[in-house]
Amino acid sequence: MDHSIVDRLVGLRIKEARDAVQLTPEALARDMNISLDDLYRYESGNARINAETLCQFSKCLDKPISYFFERDSSATPNITRQDLNFLSSYIGLETLDRKRVRDFAAALIVERKT
Numbered sequence: 758m759d760h761s762i763v764d765r766l767v768g769l770r771i772k773e774a775r776d777a778v779q780l781t782p783e784a785l786a787r788d789m790n791i792s793l794d795d796l797y798r799y800e801s802g803n804a805r806i807n808a809e810t811l812c813q814f815s816k817c818l819d820k821p822i823s824y825f826f827e828r829d830s831s832a833t834p835n836i837t838r839q840d841l842n843f844l845s846s847y848i849g850l851e852t853l854d855r856k857r858v859r860d861f862a863a864a865l866i867v868e869r870k871t
Contacts, residue, residue, distance in 0.1 A: 761802075761844050761845075761847075761848050762840070762844055763826075763841065763844060764802040764803075764804070764805050764806070765801075765802030766802075766825075766826065767799075767802070767806055767811070767825045767826065768799050768800045768801055768802040768803075768806075769800070769802070770824060770825045770826075770827070771799060771800050771814055771818070771825065772800040774814075774818040774820050774824065775800075775818060778818065778819070780818075782796055782797065782800075785817060785818075788817045789810075789813055789814065789817055791810075799814075811825060
């Protein structure tokens with residue numbers, strides 16, 4: 758399953774916020790009433806976080822919702838609104854079409870190197 762860069766960004770920001778307040782994964786999972794495995798999936802970007810859960814993270818970590826979408830240039834790539842729009846469209850594609858897009862992008866990279 759493909760996970761978007763937004764899922765990874767939000768997960769990274771959750772981990773950064775947890776580390777900043779020196780909260781262990783076990784303590785945050787307990788406070789959130791979720792499993793430790795779920796927390797690790799969220800932090801790694803391997804699970805999409807719904808709005809209710811994101812609000813819960815916001816309260817537990819004392820961060821505004823916007824914090825989870827902000828870029829920290831030292832930890833995340835430079836993501837533009839155009840990138841997010843592209844990724845949103847990409848996520849809406851069927852699996853085979855996603856593969857075609859990836860293959861096309863890979864071919865463009867190879868072409869530019871020659």
